[in-house]
Amino acid sequence: MTPPPAKGTPVDRRASWLKGVLDLLVLASLTSGESYGYEIAKTLAGAGLGQIKGGTLYPVLNRLEEAGLVAAEFRATEKGPGRRYYTLTEQGRQTLGEQGGLWLAFDASVRSILAEGGVT
Structure with a gap:
């Protein structure tokens, strides 16, 4: 078991971010046609999301x-x-369109706030 980070140490939250959007990413990965699990995982890893395990x-x-x-x-x-x-x-496809639009609006809001905070 990994010990918790020391107080004041930044926590890497990418895994929890991915968990929140993985369903949407899997749907998007299937827009170009059928695929199987390992190939979907390779597609997502190739997009910079890291290795997504079968579990x-x-x-x-x-x-x-x-x-x-x-x-x-x-x-x-x-x-x-x-x-x-x-x-x-x-x-x-319909769900991807609806949820994808909501995600992009959310992303724009997060980017705006981060930019105001000086994050580029």
């Missing part, structure tokens, strides 16, 4: 599937284990 990603995918925002299909492969491929549903 974090797959519950998100399951939750999105249960909500009807993505559809999943298991496919056997000739070599190795089969994969579940995920596709964005129409409801998922």
Whole structure:
């Protein structure tokens, strides 16, 4: 277990920020077509979000599937284990548009306040 940071030490909050927006990022990663978990994780890592482990990603995918925002299909492969491929549903596209717009407005507000505070 990692000890808490010393008093006055800045806390790295990126993990909690990512947790708050991961559903939206997964939906956005599926806009160009179907994909499977490992490939989604690679896409997000390639965007600078760091390694997202399966224990974090797959519950998100399951939750999105249960909500009807993505559809999943298991496919056997000739070599190795089969994969579940995920596709964005129409409801998922609509949710991405709505929630994405809200996130961008939130982001603009945060940027504005940080800029006023001298953060560039």
